Each structure stands twice: as C-alpha cells, then as structure tokens.
Amino acid sequence: MKSLFQKLSFVAAGLALATSTHAADITVKGSDTLVVLAQKWAEVYMGQHADVKIQVTGGGSGVGFAALQNQTTDIADASRPIKPAEKAACIKAFNKVPTEYKVAVDGLSVYVNDANPVKELTLTNLHGIFTGAIKNWKEVGGKDAPITVYSRENSSGTYEFFKEHVLNKDDFAASAQTMPGTALLLQSISKDKNGIGYGGAAYGSGARAIGVKKDAASPAVEPTETTVLNQTYPIWRYLYNYVNPALDKDAVHAYLTWIRSAAGQKVVKEVGYYALPADLQTK
Amino acid sequence: MAITNPGSKMNDSWVGIQRGQRVRPWAWLVEKGIFLVSLSAILMIFLIFVFVAREALPIFLGQVSTASGQKVIPVADMEKLTPAELQAYLGLTPRQYAEMDTDTKRTLMEVKIEELKGISKDPDTALNTVAWRQMIFGHQWSGYPAPVYIWQPVSEVQKYNIIPLLLGSLKATLVALLFSVPLSLGAAIYVSQLANPRVREWLKPMIELLAGIPSVVLGFFGLIVLATVLQKVFGYQSRLNAFVAGIALGLAIIPGVFSIAEDALTSVPRTYTQAALALGSSRWQAAWQIVLPAAIPGVFAAVVLGFGRAIGETMVVLMASGNASIVSWNIFDSARTMTATIAAEMAEAVVGGTHYRILFMLGTLLFVVTFVANLAGDLVIHRLKRRLEGKSA
Numbered sequence: 001m002k003s004l005f006q007k008l009s010f011v012a013a014g015l016a017l018a019t020s021t022h023a024a025d026i027t028v029k030g031s032d033t034l035v036v037l038a039q040k041w042a043e044v045y046m047g048q049h050a051d052v053k054i055q056v057t058g059g060g061s062g063v064g065f066a067a068l069q070n071q072t073t074d075i076a077d078a079s080r081p082i083k084p085a086e087k088a089a090c091i092k093a094f095n096k097v098p099t100e101y102k103v104a105v106d107g108l109s110v111y112v113n114d115a116n117p118v119k120e121l122t123l124t125n126l127h128g129i130f131t132g133a134i135k136n137w138k139e140v141g142g143k144d145a146p147i148t149v150y151s152r153e154n155s156s157g158t159y160e161f162f163k164e165h166v167l168n169k170d171d172f173a174a175s176a177q178t179m180p181g182t183a184l185l186l187q188s189i190s191k192d193k194n195g196i197g198y199g200g201a202a203y204g205s206g207a208r209a210i211g212v213k214k215d216a217a218s219p220a221v222e223p224t225e226t227t228v229l230n231q232t233y234p235i236w237r238y239l240y241n242y243v244n245p246a247l248d249k250d251a252v253h254a255y256l257t258w259i260r261s262a263a264g265q266k267v268v269k270e271v272g273y274y275a276l277p278a279d280l281q282t283k
Numbered sequence: 284m285a286i287t288n289p290g291s292k293m294n295d296s297w298v299g300i301q302r303g304q305r306v307r308p309w310a311w312l313v314e315k316g317i318f319l320v321s322l323s324a325i326l327m328i329f330l331i332f333v334f335v336a337r338e339a340l341p342i343f344l345g346q347v348s349t350a351s352g353q354k355v356i357p358v359a360d361m362e363k364l365t366p367a368e369l370q371a372y373l374g375l376t377p378r379q380y381a382e383m384d385t386d387t388k389r390t391l392m393e394v395k396i397e398e399l400k401g402i403s404k405d406p407d408t409a410l411n412t413v414a415w416r417q418m419i420f421g422h423q424w425s426g427y428p429a430p431v432y433i434w435q436p437v438s439e440v441q442k443y444n445i446i447p448l449l450l451g452s453l454k455a456t457l458v459a460l461l462f463s464v465p466l467s468l469g470a471a472i473y474v475s476q477l478a479n480p481r482v483r484e485w486l487k488p489m490i491e492l493l494a495g496i497p498s499v500v501l502g503f504f505g506l507i508v509l510a511t512v513l514q515k516v517f518g519y520q521s522r523l524n525a526f527v528a529g530i531a532l533g534l535a536i537i538p539g540v541f542s543i544a545e546d547a548l549t550s551v552p553r554t555y556t557q558a559a560l561a562l563g564s565s566r567w568q569a570a571w572q573i574v575l576p577a578a579i580p581g582v583f584a585a586v587v588l589g590f591g592r593a594i595g596e597t598m599v600v601l602m603a604s605g606n607a608s609i610v611s612w613n614i615f616d617s618a619r620t621m622t623a624t625i626a627a628e629m630a631e632a633v634v635g636g637t638h639y640r641i642l643f644m645l646g647t648l649l650f651v652v653t654f655v656a657n658l659a660g661d662l663v664i665h666r667l668k669r670r671l672e673g674k675s676a
Contacts, residue, residue, distance in 0.1 A: 148522070155628050
C-alpha cells in the first residue's frame with residue numbers, strides 16, 4: 001500500500017512538473033506528415049537549449065488548427081494552407097489571423113511496383129487513373145492489366161493536397177483502396193504488381209517513384225532534391241507552421257526562427273524532406 | 284471444505300449452524316454492492332448510447348444542411364449593413380459581436396469573401412447532401428453519367444451515402460461468420476464430446492489462446508501474410524478485400540464462439556449421451572443427433588455474439604479490407620466498413636461539423652444493429668429453450 005502511495009505521489013509530482021508554467025514550454029500539434037520532422041526539430045533544439053521543453057503531437061492538420069483555435073497549442077503543424085473557415089474560427093476565438101510560416105518543402109511521389117514497366121506518366125494520366133477514367137495499364141503504355149489504385153484516408157493532408165493539385169478537386173475513384181498510412185500504402189504497392197499510389201518523399205522505400213510530366217510534350221521529371229527545389233517536379237508543396245500572433249514572441253518566436261534557419265533546415269534534409277529555398281530561410 | 288468432507292460429524296453440524304444463522308450485515312452490504320455494480324453497467328451502456336446518439340441527433344432530425352447559398356457582400360458595404368445583418372452574415376454570437384472591434388470585423392469579412400469564393404460553381408453545392416434521400420439512395424451527381432452511391436466526405440460537394448459502408452460491414456461480417464462458425468462449432472463438438480480427456484486438456488486452452496492475440500496483430504497478419512497467400516490461391520485482382528478481412532476477422536471471433544458453444548455442449552446432461560449410447564448409437568450419432576440439438580440455444584447465442592463482435596471489430600478491417608467504398612456484392616472486391624470509417628475519419632472531422640455528426644450517426648447505427656441482433660438472438664433462444672423443454676408445440 002505504501003509503495004502504491006509512493007508511486008502515485010511520484011506520478012502526481014511528475015504531472016505537476018509537466019504542467020507547471022515553465023518559462024519555456026512549447027506545445028506543437030498537427031499534421032501527421034510533419035510529426036516526424038517536428039519531433040526531430042524538438043529533439044535537436046532541446047539538446048541545445050536545456051531550459052526549453054517542446055511537446056509534439058500529431059493527429060492531422062485539422063486537429064492542429066482546432067487546437068490553435070482553442071489555444072491548447074502554441075504552434076499548429078500543417079501540411080496544407082489554412083482554410084478560410086478555419087481562419088474565421090481563429091478570428092472569432094482570438095481576434096487575429098494566425099501567422100503563417102513556411103517551414104519545409106515536400107515533394108509528393110507517385111509510386112508503382114518495381115516490376116511495372118511504366119516509367120513515366122503525365123498529370124493528365126494521373127488524373128485519369130485516380131478518378132477511375134483510366135482502368136487498364138495498357139492505356140498508359142503498360143501491360144494489359146487492370147490498375148489497382150491506392151489512396152490515403154481522407155483525414156490526411158496528403159489526400160487533400162493530391163485531390164486539389166492532381167485531381168483538380170474531382171472525386172477519387174470509389175474503387176480506390178484507402179490506406180491508413182503512407183508506410184502501409186507502400187507496403188501494399190510493393191506486394192501488388194498492378195498497384196499505384198502516392199505519398200510523401202520521406203517514406204520513399206520499398207516501391208519505385210515514377211517520373212511525372214507536366215504535359216505530353218514536357219520531359220519526365222523524377223522527384224529528387226534538385227527537381228523539387230527548382231520546381232520542375234510538378235507535385236510539391238510547402239509544409240507550414242501556424243501560430244497565434246499574440247503568442248509569437250520569446251521562446252516560441254526564437255524556436256520558429258531557428259526552425260527556418262540553416263541549422264533547422266539541416267534537420268529537414270536528415271528526415272527526408274527538402275529544405276526551404278534560400279530566400280525563405282532566416283539568417 | 285465442509286462439503287468435500289461429508290463424513291466428519293463436526294463439519295456437518297457446522298453447516299447446520301451456518302444455515303440456521305441470520306444473514307450477517309456485511310453479507311447484506313456486499314449483496315447490495317454487487318447489485319449496484321450491475322445496475323451501473325446497465326446505466327453506463329444507456330449513457331454511452333445517449334451521448335453517441337446526442338451528437339448524431341441533428342442528422343436524424345434533418346437539422347443539418349450542407350446547401351450553400353450565401354451571397355458575397357463586399358467589404359466596402361460593411362457600413363451599410365445593420366449590426367444584426369452583419370452579425371448573421373459573419374456567423375457571430377451577440378457577445379462575440381459586441382466584443383469585436385471594427386478592424387477585426389473587416390478582416391473577418393475579407394476571410395468570409397475568400398471562403399465564399401472558394402466554393403466551386405458545381406450546381407450540386409446548392410444541394411443538401413445529408414438529407415436521407417442523398418444518404419440512402421443513389422444520386423446522379425453533376426459530372427457522373429448515372430446515379431451512384433458515393434461516400435466522399437472530404438470534397439467540394441460532400442457525399443455521404445452510407446450504403447457502401449453498410450454493405451462493406453455486412454460483407455466482411457458474413458465472410459467471417461461463414462468461415463468461423465463451422466470451424467468453431469466443429470471444434471466445440473469435438474472437444475466437448477469426442478476428444479479423449481488428454482487431448483481436450485491441451486486443445487481447449489490452445490484455441491482459447493487465440494483470443495489473446497490483439498486485433499491489430501491479426502490485422503497486420505491479414506495485410507501482410509493472408510492477403511498474399513489467398514491472392515495466390517484464389518487469383519482475384521484486388522489484394523486487400525472483404526474476403527481477406529473476413530478470414531482475419533473470423534480468426535478474431537473463433538475463440539469467443541468456440542468457448543460459448545463448448546460450454547453449451549458440455550452443460551447438456553451426461554445422461555443424454557449415456558442413454559443414446561445404451562440404445563446402441565455411435566459416439567458421433569450421440570453427439571450430432573442428441574447433444575447438439577439439446578444445446579442449440581447456447582450454440583445460437585454463440586453465433587449471435589460472434590456476429591456482434593465481427594461487425595464491431597475495427598482494427599482488423601481497417602488494415603485488411605482495402606477500405607474502398609464501393610457498392611458490390613462480390614466478396615473479392617475491396618470493402619469499407621462502418622467501424623473502419625469512423626476510426627479513420629474521426630481525427631480530421633471538425634468537432635460539431637457535418638462530417639463529425641455523420642460519423643456519430645454511423646456509431647448509433649452500429650449500436651442499434653448489434654442491439655437488435657442480440658435482442659432477436661435472445662428471443663429466439665427463449666423460444667427454442669421453451670420448445671426443448673416441451674412447454675409449447
């Protein structure tokens with residue numbers, strides 16, 4: 001019994017420590033795409049600044065914005081820009097438009113099985129395949145085999161990005177199989193000869209990323225650091241951090257500045273995303 | 284102790300004294316305590332249902348609409364609006380309106396214009412997609428050649444047809460039952476009636492050990508191993524489908540169904556079997572024609588419980604079913620179940636928004652389906668029991 005009390009008091013003390021108004025407690029919440037990167041940033045930054053505590057949680061870009069609006073997080077991670085409705089909700093909650101910071105660049109790769117002879121597809125081809133208009137690989141220069149389309153769950157920022165930029169907001173084919181994560185999606189494609197899917201470059205192993213052409217006349221571009229950064233690869237996006245302007249000071253501001261500095265951007269490359277172009281970085 | 288040593292006189296008299304005594308106060312307390320606990324379980328189920336249904340209530344009552352028809356008002360016209368109009372246009376509560384300064388309201392108007400301009404010119408945006416008609420029947424959306432059943436909640440025009448999800452749940456559950464019920468029933472008959480005691484000693488715990496496998500592990504097994512093996516055997520096209528999910532789901536419900544069916548078969552009085560054997564039947568005949576019919580109510584209960592577990596299981600179907608929301612009776616097509624939909628989409632749904640309420644409605648629906656199945660099962664069991672006891676024809 002005594003030991004139980006001891007344990008409980010330890011837990012209580014730990015909780016009190018964790019929730020105490022530490023001068024530099026930063027909470028980060030949002031996109032699952034960004035969570036690995038955000039954790040790495042926090043780890044490196046805390047190693048350099050012993051007085052700062054950073055807590056990172058995922059859940060999805062929308063979850064991050066909801067938390068920003070309820071003021072339960074300092075920084076909201078997002079893999080897509082804030083929506084007007086979310087902006088309005090923030091204004092209603094704290095009378096300010098959240099400040100947007102671009103923090104990294106992500107190239108979305110289109111993956112096929114290693115055995116697939118198709119090497120390149122145009123954006124129009126991709127639109128057809130993912131909306132269900134193109135059903136057979138031979139229509140895009142492959143073997144005579146039905147295409148199995150793999151997509152992400154509609155709660156992911158990746159899903160929304162792909163829908164907006166590749167499908168021009170059209171619906172995904174109903175027959176598209178949805179995977180709860182990019183790792184599982186790649187796993188499935190690596191086991192399915194006729195599979196095709198999309199995902200962040202950070203996870204790119206197990207299946208082959210395909211070259212994408214803007215239109216039939218332009219050359220096929222494979223997603224590499226150079227092609228994503230000079231924007232010749234057509235499917236890329238910024239990753240964002242949003243913050244309540246009233247809270248964007250002291251430790252939070254210092255952290256956000258560090259993220260966008262050369263030191264912070266070095267971490268981006270280690271995790272597998274792409275660093276910001278030089279003009280968006282802080283000195 | 285007293286009962287296992289009936290020969291000892293002292294123990295016998297001790298039992299006699301026990302019987303004659305009045306009930307002790309603490310025993311009374313314990314009894315009432317247990318009663319309260321069981322009552323709280325019922326209360327808990329009721330409260331869960333109330334809270335889930337409450338979130339979905341606006342959908343059931345048809346109070347939610349996704350139809351958009353707001354007109355854009357330029358920022359310059361802000362002065363011309365009356366406070367009440369402005370408040371309604373910006374969707375503010377009176378208190379928010381009073382506390383907000385003019386500059387903030389102006390920013391909010393700009394954001395509102397951005398929001399309204401973002402809505403596409405699709406004629407379907409004027410349609411209320413959460414009306415029952417759109418949720419249950421096929422609808423010919425603009426740009427589609429024929430009426431279709433579509434579940435596509437994150438979209439310009441949110442499409443919430445629940446038929447693909449209902450069908451997906453039913454398909455996976457049906458496959459799971461078809462696979463697991465014969466297996467677990469067969470195992471139950473063998474273990475309780477035919478196996479010799481030594482085999483039974485280790486066979487029963489082995490089968491029940493299956494219950495200890497977490498469903499996420501079963502799902503992963505389905506996704507990685509079962510899917511590949513079954514595709515090689517049956518040669519269908521889509522690797523992840525209702526069939527794979529159903530088999531993995533079947534593995535999850537086998538221990539439950541087996542356990543209850545085995546209990547039911549074991550509790551049939553031994554005299555039945557002995558009488559049958561004495562009349563010259565084989566052990567197999569006794570088990571199949573005498574014991575099984577006598578245990579039918581319990582066996583039926585096992586199947587109903589298996590159904591409830593299968594339709595409510597989430598992780599296995601989320602991982603192994605492919606989650607494509609298509610309307611097809613083919614079990615080799617991929618399927619999206621209600622539970623997987625709730626699990627996958629709840630994280631991003633705006634709290635209190637349409638999508639959020641629809642997901643809670645799915646939860647309510649699941650609750651009702653399992654409740655009705657259990658109730659129907661109970662009724663059938665009662666009827667069977669009465670018939671077996673010869674109380675009615």
